[in-house]
Amino acid sequence: MRNEDSPRARLAALSTGFRRDYLDHAALTAQLRAWADTFPEIVRLRSIGTTPEGRELWVITIGPEPDRVRPGVWIDANMHASELSGSSVALAIAEDVIALHLDDETVSGVGLPRHLRRIVKDVLFHVMPRVSPDGAEAVLTTGRYVRSVPRDSRLNRAHPRWIPEDIDGDGLALYMRKEDPAGDFVEVAEHPGLLVPRTIDDPPPYFKLFPEGRIEHFDGVTVPAPDFLSDTDVDLNRNFPFRWAAEPQQRGAGAFPTSEPEVRAMVEHATRTPSLYAWLNLHTFGGVFIRPPGDVPDDRMSSYDLAVYRQVGQWAEELTGYPMVSGHEEFLYEPGKPLYGALSEWAYEQRGALSYVCELWDLMARLGMPRPKKFVDYYTRFRREDWVALARWDADHNRGRIFRPWKRVRHPQLGDVEVGGIDRRVGLSNPSYEELPAICEKQSALMLRVASLVPRVVVSRVEVAPLREDVTELTVVVENHGYLPTYGMQHAKDLPHNEALWADVICDGGCVLEERGTSHRSVGHLEGWGRGIGDAGHSIFFPASQGSATSRTLCWVVRGRGTATVRIGSCRTGHVERRVGIGGGL
Structure with missing residues (x-):
């Protein structure tokens, strides 16, 4: 057999470039169908539901005899719309598992000894590379911020709120700044155009910062504070049916548990698949693994479960460089207030899976930020020097993809503003294209090792x-x-x-x-x-x-x-x- 005719060569030829790019729904679908059509003996593609905008919720199952019940693992990604790199990592894991079945002696990058390769080949992999295709499409095409899904089912919508829109006609909805003596942002001298929080020592000019868009129900005077759920009311990762809590106790909870079709499809599918022993929920960013429990300290956790998580955490840090932390002890945004309705908690508590979250992309470590006592404090303690370091990294290593120049335009409601600023998609919410291949490889190596833990x-x-x-x-x-x-x-x-x-x-x-x-x-x-x-x-x-x-x-x-x-x-x-x-x- 010529090398170009080998199964591995055929697999490589099918790649749509997801290890170096972020795919839209059409390209992601084409990738999944290509695998299923070319390798039907080990790959099955199915839709477990449809989004309100008509996109399929794809799950790919990898392993011979997919109807034969046996221990399996689940990987999902891109539940939050801007967190696109999770889809690339999920696809990379799927590709490596397919390669393992085609030629287990030459799987690159996964680092599994032969006896573990044999074990993993009898594990059924279920991969859902994009939980929110509607949200991802909105982010990819417009650059606007969407927490999970670009829809709003609230009935109470008479209040003023921000609606992200393209104001300057460039096809993107990024940020707007408006000069204001009471502004709480200021430009830094080292990087013209870079806005950072203002201190009392900063001279003018000062700016207020808003999402690029318009104000619905604007009275001509009152400008509402922007909110991350201003026109998208649900966070899918607060809609799962374990320890769910309604608004206002939990922002983004949805009308009721599994009220959202994406979540309901996942819950129904997983409930019909009791053989799932491990569950990887891919997010960005931070460079950290977050494990249960999220509501109680470790001394109230099963000692056996904690010991197993310690083992996975050791592998995680060795293979990826990311630490594994307790969701309760290091990842509560507000002390004493656990997150309700989260997927990883539901998968652990109600499905019995070895579940955990990965926040891909260790941006803070790349910027040399010292790790705080609680990992979650990384996000709120971003200092001025860290913003400057980010701008420098963006220019030197990311081709300036994050920070866009400001352009003066006339806003129909606010008058003179400048449009531009931060484009979160590549380099901030997700790794640069150049960093993505190594992240895919490392995460796949870890997941295949975790899959080898299932009972036999x-x-x-x-x-x-x-x-x-x-x-x-x-x-x-x-x-x-x-x-x-x-x-x-x-x-x-x-x-x-x-x-x-x-x-x-x-x-x-x-x-x-x-x-x-x-x-x-x-x-x-x-x-x-x-x-x-x-x-x-x-x-x-x-x-x-x-x-x-x-x-x-x-x-x-x-x-x-x-x-x-x-x-x-x-x-x-x-x-x-x-x-x-x-x-x-x-």
Whole structure:
């Protein structure tokens, strides 16, 4: 086979450039369809819903026999409209998994040893590269700020508010500045045009800063304060049905849990897929992984779950350079006020998944900002010197994509203003195009390693021994060779869908079970071999294993001659089968 005809070459030829660019919906759809059409034996594309603007909510499933239930992982991205790089990373993970199935010896960049590659190939990957296609399209085409989705279903809309619009005719809706003696922004001398918060030592001129657009219900005098949800009322990451709270307790919550079609489609699909053991929710920016719980301190968390998160956090920092932090201890925007209705909390608490958020793009570290005690304080403690460093980095390493020159225009409501300023899309909300390939590679390497943690139920031994004439004892040993237990995360063990293993024996060909009522019996959950980091069993004081907690030995007495099929599993793990001869059968 010529090199250009190899499966890997065919895969490379299908790329639409997502590792170096941010795709619109048409290009993203074309990429997914190209994979599904070219590799139908391992790739399945389905729409789990449609947005109000008519765009499909795509989920791509990767792995042979996609209908065969087995442990799987979920990756989603671009729930917040401006956070486009998550889609590129999700697509990169998908591409690497496809490559793994095509030629597991030459997967570049993922750094998996051979035995882990074999494990990961039996994990089903579910990838939703863009949760908010309507929002992403608005951001890509106009540059305007959209938190999640470009729609507003509020009935109370009589108040004055900002509506982002293109004022100067350049096709973008960025920022406006207007000179005002009471302005709270000032230009810095080092970078003309760069606005920073004003101090008492700054001489005039001073400016007020607004989104480029118009004021709805403007009375000719009163200018409302801009708000990040001024004309888009919902934050999709506050609309999930775990610990949901309505407005005003939680901004952007939506009318009710899963009121938004994007969220409802995800929840319905995931609820019908109980086999998800890990869940990656991709956002930007910051360069950090955020883990549950978001509402209580770590001392109220399962010690096993915490130990597993420590292990994932160690890999995360080694492979990506990003730390993993507690959502409660380092990522509350307001002390004592947890975020309600968040996806990662729902995936952990109600779906039992090893879930976490990744805030891609470690911009603050690139600017040399010292890490605060609480990671979330990075966002509110952006100093003047940090703005100057950002402008310098933008000019030197990002081709000036963030800071646009100001242009004087006549605003129909505010009079003389200047339009331009910050374009968040490339370099601020998302990494530069030049930085994107390395970020994709590192994040994929981590996710494939996390996928290798799922439980693996195997029938390790089958014995058939005669007891007496025409009577046989059938012994089956079932084991979990995976890192995680069959129930996944400890706190989720009692969730209704977190079914323990059951064993079924089907006899045919003339043999029957001697004891009635034993053809369907409970196996229970099996522990995994993994203990995370900091588990008491690995303590220096008394290191010890878990005994036989990873296995069960099952016995049946069978009368006659024929075959017996043993089927063991659950709705979460899928099932394994062994067929054996009884009394000389098979």
